[in-house]
Amino acid sequence: MFNRILIANRGEIACRIIKTARRLGIETVAVYSEADRNSRHVRLADQAVLIGPAASAQSYLSTEKIIAAAKACNAEAIHPGYGFLSENTAFRQACDDAGIVFIGPPASAIKAMGSKSAAKKLMETANVPLTPGYHGDNQDTDFLKQQADHIGYPVLIKAAAGGGGKGMRLVESAEDFAASLVSCKQEASASFGDDLVLIEKYITQPRHVEIQIFADEHGNCVHLFERDCSVQRRHQKILEEAPAPGLSAELRHTMGEAAVKAAVATGYVGAGTVEFIMGPTGNFYFMEMNTRLQVEHPVTEMITGQDLVEWQLRVAAGQPLPLRQDQLTVTGHAIEARIYAESPDKDFMPATGTLLHYHPPANSRYVRVDSGVEQGDAITPFYDPMIAKLIVWDEDRDNALARMQQALQHYQIAGVQTNIQFLSRLVGCPAFMQADLDTALITRQHDYLFVPAAAVPDATFAALAVSELVREANAPHQENSPWDIHDNWRSNLAATRVFDFQHDDAKVTVRAQAHSQGWTLHINGQRFDANGTALDAQRFRICINGHCQDMTVVRNEHQRHVFYGDQQWLIHNTHDLPPQVGQEQDDKGLQAPMPGIVVALLAEAGSHVTRNTPLLTLSAMKMEYTISAPSDGIVRKLLCAVGEQVDDGADLIEFDASAA
Incomplete structure (x- = not known):
């Protein structure tokens, strides 16, 4: 086994690799850009090396800088994580040339799977099921249209070197083919430097089912069952689960065998994922092979009890696979949700900001959080906006769904917009709960998932006012000064406080009158009897009309990030509110x-x-x-x-x- 490895990545996957390496007694070296100087993976690693400015091309994508860092630290191997250089043939070759072990497949396998067109040709010779289509080199417009006409519409035009949903066009009819081809080729050329495309039959109501495979240098190859990754936005996964719901034992076995055939055909070594498109009747077709660890690998770990990063390290060190196929079993059901800094209601536009408050649910037998950030860290515009992965496990899918709903309700983030509440609606929507899955699920469930923001309940404003009063009562005060004591004592009339709050355009006034048992609050003609206690600087136990519940309030100048029940709100205290904040903005153009x-x-x-x-x-x-x-x-x-x-x-x- 290795004594020291360098991790050529950042964020949660770097932290994930460090965790396993530390358990195995392997020292880790992190690399980081100037934007990641204070990042969590830098803090966790045994050593860390600055490799350049924020731009990925000058840091995390620089083969020369990463190889130089590995040599300088005497790292025996490099783990590329996923993304960046993980599927880069030239980087793999550079590692070989430097005498550094690349923790991943051989260059030949990366190259073979790097082109969708070449990969499908290879799969055809290995008798792996392929979607009907044309995967050749002839790019004449008339010829490609003839192929599409022969396949039958609808068809997909796909960049041969594509990925991440780029360079892909759905063509519904022959009349639309020419314009779609031009558009697809332009995007492919701009994104990948290669405008080669292939034509495939579009599978209606497709599910995205992938198989985790593993191979070693001793001729052993196994699969660790399947994952369903159908729930996507912008052609990128957002929810994944294992095992895939609704697959018969026979279909699971057949897909697993096909994935192993694909791996053997490429001379594969290490961790990989064979991705299939599956139709409503259970027919499945090879889509692509990812020659690396996948973001969603934790759900496979949860149902198999295996550490896939440990498997990677052992295989890269020349050891055989830890288990045979007949020793691998599935236990229970796991679901992963990707927590992103983004605005779902604005077409999932990425968000940036500082994590003023970061409180994920506690790790347990049932809940796992793979995170690359901690409170106080920043989500910058330079990299992927994923904050963390929330993974749950239970004995069956229904219980796992309940675990996920509960975990999302306990996930608190303030300071940056997130998709947590959207994920709660998504996991709870009828189609997902009933495992009615396909890649258009979010579109089909649009009306359920994208609902207008609800008004803040008056009880929430009442609870917030109580938290303000409790905080003031507990605030440090000058000793022996009666004017600095916040105990609401008055010689005649009861003390009355007025709070002015605002959420979006809604303005609310709360009048709080103190009495011996707490406060009586008046809001919009309603009366609330309330009291509360502070649990710490941000958490309060609030009782409203006899109903007691915990509330978290994160203060940031005039802002109050409120977590109450299963909801969260951004509310302004308008006593300190600048005039322009929260008001209708002019069109900035x-x-x-x-x-x-x-x-x-x-x-x-x-x-x-x-x-x-x-x-x-x-x-x-x-x-x-x-x-x-x-x-x-x-x-x-x-x-x-x-x-x-x-x-x-x-x-x-x-x-x-x-x-x-």
Whole structure:
């Protein structure tokens, strides 16, 4: 086994690898960019090496800097995690040339699976089921259309070098094929430097089912069963579970055998995932093979009791697989939810900010949190906005669902917008609970999942007012000064306090009158009898009309991040509220909705455009966002350039709607 490894990654996967390495007595070396100087993976590792500025191309994607760091620290092996250089053939070769063990598959396997087209050709020779389609090199437009006509619509046009949902177009009819092909090739070229595409039959109501495989250098290859990853947004996974619901033992066995065939055909070594598209009748087809550990690997660990990172380390050290196929079994059911800094109601736009309050549910036999952050850390615009992975396990799927709902209710984050409440609705929506799964589930359940923000209940405002009163009563005061004691004593009339709160556009006044048992509060004509105690600086036990419940309040100047029951709210104390905060904002025009890099200017200065005409594309946190004309008008001036890093709210285009 290795004495020291370098982890060529960041965030939660780096922390995850460190955890296993430490248990095995292996020293770890972290690498970090200037933006990650104070990150959790840097704090956890035995050593850490600065490798460059925030931009990935100059740090985490720099083969030369990572190899140099490994040599300088005498690391025997490099674990690439996932993303970044994990599936980069040149990086694997550089490790070989430097005499450093790459904890992953051989370069030949990475290369074979790097092209969707080449991979499908290889799978065809291995008798792995393929989606009907064309995977050849002829890229003539007329020829490709003939292939699509022969396959039958709807079809998918897919970039051969694609991934992450980019370079993909659904074509419903022959009339739409030519325009979709041009659009797909342009995106493929811009994203991957290769406009080669393939054509496949579009499977209606598709499920995304993948098989975890493992192989060693001694000719052994096993699968560790399947995961369902059908629930996605922006073609990216958001919920995963294992085992996949509704699969018969025969189908599970058949898919597992097909995945092993795929691995053997590539001469595979290490951890990999064979991904299949499965139709409503159980027919399944090879989609791609990921030659690395997957983000969702914890659900497989939970149902098999195996540590897949340990397996990776042992295989890379030349040891045989720890178990044979007949020794692997499934126990219970596991579900993973990805906690993102994003705004689901704004098309899942990534969010940035500092984690003023970070309180995940406690780890236990049933709950696991893989996180790359701690309270006080920042979510920056430079990398993927995933905060953590929440994984639950129980004896069956129904109990696992209940565990997930409970865990999400106990996950508290303040300081950055998250998808936690959206995930709670998603896990609780009828389709997911009934395992009616396909990749369009979020679209199908749109009305259930995307609901207008509810008004804050008056009882919540009452509870917040009580927390303010309790906090004041417990605040330090000057000794022997009667004017600095907050005990509500008055010589004649009872003490009365007035609080003015605001949530979005709703303004609420709370009048609190003290008495011997607590307070009587009046809100919108309602009366509440209340009392409370402080559990710590942020947690309170609040009793409203005899009903007692814990409340967490995170204060940040005029803001109150309130966690109460299974809801969370951002409420302002308007005594300290700047006039513009919480009020209706004027249309700022064409400004950056998030920090990012300008990747395309789609209109010229002086051009007349119509409403919704794309004008500019920003890239940030693994997402592209197109800014369109808000109305008919004239593009007066371009205020940014391609490649420029812009801040949230930066002016991008001077637009004149009055000239339309």
